[in-house]
Amino acid sequence: MRLREVQNAYKKAEITRFEANKLIMPVLDVLYDLSDLIKESCISKIELDGTNIVFTIEYEKEQIKLCAEQGACISVVSNILATNTVEAELEDNLYELIPENAVVFDIGANIGWYSVCIAKHHPDVQVFSFEPIFYTFLYLKKNLQLNSLSTERIYNIGLSDENKQAIFYFNNKCTETSSMRDLKYINDESQQIECKIRRLDDFCTEQKIDHVDFIKCDVEGAEFFVFRGGLGTIKKSRPVIFTEMLRKWSSAFDYHPNDIILLLASLDYVCIALNRNGKKRILMEVNEDTEEMNYLFIPQEKLAETVSKLKGFTNG
Structure with a gap:
């Protein structure tokens, strides 16, 4: 029984005060357990305002505020609580790969974790953030404002790779899994929403x-089409x-x-697989034994310089 249901049941005299307290106590135990857990995490504060939860996260020497309804920031917060890291594959490396005064595209920005982190770490960088789901877009905007960012x-x-209106499947309990396919990541409660999509080149x-220096792309399966619609920009x-x-x-x-891999290899890009244990390796193809989920694609002419900045890189 959820807390609101407990309150309503007590108000309707369906349960006694003793029974209500008994149902509430396990929730309080979780709160105390959470309070103890965050002492050793990079979460420094959790604020409840009646509608949203605001997490203050100490990350890469920056203080990041992240606001969302229940479920909307599941990945960032759950990763921190489970592993005390946010994106283990790129710890200490992401920002070093972004040059000064860069133009960065955050494609599939969700509620803004990467957009906020990059903008705070690199105040001179122009971050363009793309989020098709309006509900999630509002949290992206709110999180930028919370962190005093433009x-x-x-x-x-x-x-x-097209300019049109497209159907997306959206679940506000897990906004990061919004996709143009019904992935059923959490449950079957996804709703269909019509959103605008554009070709990267046309945008x-x-x-x-006239130039883009760094692209982060996480669009739940549609990455191939993003790159195919941006081949001109990537090539240039x-x-x-x-x-x-x-x-x-x-x-x-x-x-x-x-x-x-083949599409970007045709533009002379090299694929580097990023493992959660911090190891990084050049990858020629993905097979059934491939465990990595996140990857870097590096232009051949930038490979040596980039590899020198990657901790845990191995050519084996």
Whole structure:
């Protein structure tokens, strides 16, 4: 029984005060347990305002505030509580790969974790954030504002290889799994929402963006189409690309992660797999034994410089 249900049951005299207290006590135990757990985590504060939860996270020498309804920031917070890291594959490396005065695209920005972190760590960088789901987009905007960051370059659109309205499957209990396919990651409660998608190349032309230095792409299986719609920009700008590739997600779109590797290899990019144990290695293809989920794609001419910045890199 949820807390509100306990209160309502007591008000209706369906349960006694003793029974209500007995139902509430396990929740209080969890709160005390959580209080003890965060002492050794990078979460320094948790605030409840009646509607949202605001987490204050000490990350990469920056203080990050993250606001969301229940479920919306499940990955960031659960990773911290489980492992005391946010993105173990890129700890201490992500920001070193972004040059000064860079133009960064955060594609699939969700509620803004990467957009906020990059903008706070690199005040000179221009971060363009893309989130097609309006509900999630509002939290992206709110989190930028919470961290005193500009909302000038946030866009309520998705990027793909077409310019059109597209159906997305959205579940507000797990906003990060929104996708153009029904992935049923949490349960069957997804709702269909029509969203605007644009080709990356066309967006850059329309916005007069002449170069992009770094692309982060996490769009729950549709990564191949993002890159296919941005081949002109990628070929011209030669950005470093940080992306997720999961076989189970890409199969819902009828392609394999190796199709991304081949597509970017045609532009002379090298794939580096990022393991959760901190190891990083050049990867020629994804197979059934591949455990990594996150990858870097590096232009061949930037490979030596990039590898020198990667902790845990092995060529084996």
